[in-house]
Amino acid sequence: MVPNERTTFSDMTVRTSGRIGLGQGTALLVGAVLGPGMLVLPHLAASAAGPASMLAWAWLLALSVPVALTFAALGVRYPDAGGVASFVGLAFGRHASAVAGWWFYGAVPLGIVAGASVGGRYVEATLGVHGVLAACLILMAAFGANAAGLRTSGGLQIGLVALLVALLATAVIAAAPHIDPVNFTPFAPYGLAGVAGAAGVLMFAFVGWEAASHLSAEFADSRRGLVRATVVALAAITALYLGVSIVSLGVLGADMPGVPLTALLETGIGAVARPITGVVAVLLTFGAINTYIAGASRLGAALARDGALPGWFARGGAPGGTPYRSMGLLVVLSLPVLIWAVDLDLLMRATSACLAAVTAAGVAAAVRVLPAGRHRNTAVAGTGMSLVALAFCGVHLVVPAVLALVALGMLRLSARRPLPGARG
Template sequence: MNNVFRKKSINDLMANSRKNELSRSLSLLDLIFLGVGCVIGTGIFVVTGVVAAESTGPSIVISFIIAGIACALAAFCYAEFSSAVPVSGSVYTYTYATLGELFAFLIGWDLMLEYVLAIAAVATGWSAYFQSLISGFGLHIPETLSSAPGSGKGGMMDLPAMLIILLITALVSRGVKESTRFNNIMVFVKLAIILLFIGAGISYVRPENWTPFAPFGFEGIVTGAATVFFAYIGFDVIATASEEVKSPKRNMPIGIISSLLICTALYIGVSLVLTGMVPYQQLNVGDPVALALRLVGQDSIAGIISVGAVAGITTVLLALIYAQVRLTYAMSRDGLLPKKMATVHKKYKTPFFNTWLTGFVAAGIAGLVDLTTLAHLVNMGTLAAFTLISIAIIVLRKKHPEIKASFRVPFVPVLPAISALLCIYLSLSLPETTWKAFGIWLAAGFIVYMVYSRKHSNLN
């Protein structure tokens, strides 16, 4: 049993980083835009309306604040780790150095499912917005090619969702600088669109729409907070970029915390304006932001919002594919997954095979599987990762006091302990089926670890 809890030394982790297999080309602005690009997408354009209608009413603002606080506590832990140990793999790598190989593999296995499902779910949302956008020009994709089997629409595959994943995969495989240049342009467009909505919609806010403020009570607010966690999953993507960032000890903490603050402020602003413009009962639609503008006669701005949504969701896909590939790259480099997934293309300096494998798997899921019943698993995976990193920072301080980080979590161990407990509390509000599915996936991961990964581990 000691073997399964063996730890990778901090020195070995840093030695891997210094090999420079991946190109260090990301600036601080690239890093912030990577985080904002992943966090601001489906959450702000879709989840706000659905959660307000089903769980919270106008008090969705409080749900975003609670989820933001939980994320901020975890973000502090990510910031310290990423400045102390700037290595690919994010929470998987940090867990390997503090809690041992088995826990590291299981959280990596958990995040693999989270990222792939998130890619597929986001691509499905992109497909819906894209079809809505082109319908304004009189163009329509046959339902057999625009919806997955089991979605109730008689479809054979969601072809737009599959194609957008493969297009982004091609971009990510060509190099990190090319990907981030595209991402930065799309994020700039997205931020301009969101500020346009807030500016245009604020004059149509009617305070009576905020009454009752919490129609589903405090329980609804907590359920809403657990659900809108889906909207926040992106900021930990920044931590996966550690090996490709210039001056990581300085830039990683600033990038993580800045992106989270920007995104929380935007979520609060949009949800306040949205629920003030339209009674919350009417927001259970796929495009609530555009709907709100149409209902007040701003059809032209609603059309612009749809363009922004397509651009915004595209950046989420880019960041998620990037994060999934860097996670499995780190696991493969450690021997816990087949070594082929850690090979770096000589010209593009990217894990080329790994990137395309991820793209094809995610495209298959997005095109052929109805994801409604699986969406909560993404939240579950995020909460599990945040819980583990909160515990890991306590272990890092105790076991490795010599490690110097440019950012240090205040009030250790109290603040990380609160972070872990808050994440566990939110996870308990997720459906029972989610817990069962999560348990089955972890059990499968345990078998894979015992049969393959334990024997092939570099530490074996």
């Protein structure tokens, strides 16, 4: 779900030398969608909807199919695209592109604090270190690594994805024999409103399919390779997400602890799982936040270059440079979030609203730029389903609405700014 220096938007693709095969392409796509939010999302969804949260998981998995295939189609047709903002700009113009860029850039302070809080929660539960202190240390380490130019390599990204997949799969397989049907009753204690609320927070785990749009040119078979990798990634994500949601509810119940994977692993393999999951949580959250910051700081420089931020922030955004000013702005924006937003559920819902808006804008742009036929029809279906999912975000849509106003305001100020050398 996170960007890097190769793109200007929210993916987790990496620089690759030569052509990539089905296995690596699938790993990159799974990594773009799967993130450390999975360490806590089963708990948040169950708190909102009880066992009926499984319906929210299933709905969003169904949404992923047209969305993922639409971005794969965009990747085949526009293999050198720079991100969702590029598609939105191509379809709807410069102002819409700036808004889409700000939806992601503004979500980053919320997302990285949420991610650090997830890591901190696991550290406190498993290693005894205070959660807020652990979250602060993870954030400081990630910003420090980026300031020093130490960014997550492609190989390390894939390794962290493999670690998370292994952790989820082990938790599901080890704990599954302990499922108790009683834990699925009452099934829907909060009704459909609860299911919608669960879907709103779970959007955090279902963005990132736009990564497909950047991978087409990297495949040896640039047309079928991307589609095949997308289909395999969809199957892997479906198996993992359904497995985690069903087993966590069946074993732990709707009142599961805030660190459900630790509880599942302890149920399946014993107390030895406790310190292991603490260390794994730190690695996963640091890797994701480090990559988030790397890409977002470059996105900020690009926004400044294009007039959606003051031009002063554009410095350092060239290839090989370090955009310290944009990175500094991310620090400034993250501090109040860290200080005042202590509710992890609120942070994830606000982040989800922004990223859901990004996804909806991307598939809507595909309706405009893809030729008539099967792919456009898929994009239409994806757009309709994305708008429904966006509605599940409810009041938290105020966050992307405010960010849209900021983006448009910045563009207006940029248009009024006199050109260098101009005289009044």
